[in-house]
Amino acid sequence: MTPGNRRARLLRLAHEAARRRGHVLWPFRRQGRLGRAWGAACGLCGMAAWVTPHPLPNETEIAGEAVALPCQFNPTRRSTP
Numbered sequence: 729m730t731p732g733n734r735r736a737r738l739l740r741l742a743h744e745a746a747r748r749r750g751h752v753l754w755p756f757r758r759q760g761r762l763g764r765a766w767g768a769a770c771g772l773c774g775m776a777a778w779v780t781p782h783p784l785p786n787e788t789e790i791a792g793e794a795v796a797l798p799c800q801f802n803p804t805r806r807s808t809p
């Protein structure tokens with residue numbers, strides 16, 4: 729698998745994981761400083777999701793509040809915390 733396909737697959741997985749929790753993510757953008765991570769924030773609540781296609785041993789490929797917690801501002805998803 730090429731690095732590009734790996735990144736695209738991870739970005740899609742993160743996007744789907746966030747959507748299942750009610751988030752509506754903006755498109756992922758490459759993050760400045762080191763350029764290894766890609767990030768996107770929910771347009772409703774602002775929680776972020778992060779994708780690191782080639783993580784260090786102490787990092788995870790997919791991280792962030794948006795893939796772990798439900799969206800509190802999505803009217804179709806009124807789950808209680």
Ligand SMILES: [Zn+2]
Pocket residue numbers: 750751752770771772773774775798799800801802
């Ligand atoms: Zn949200």
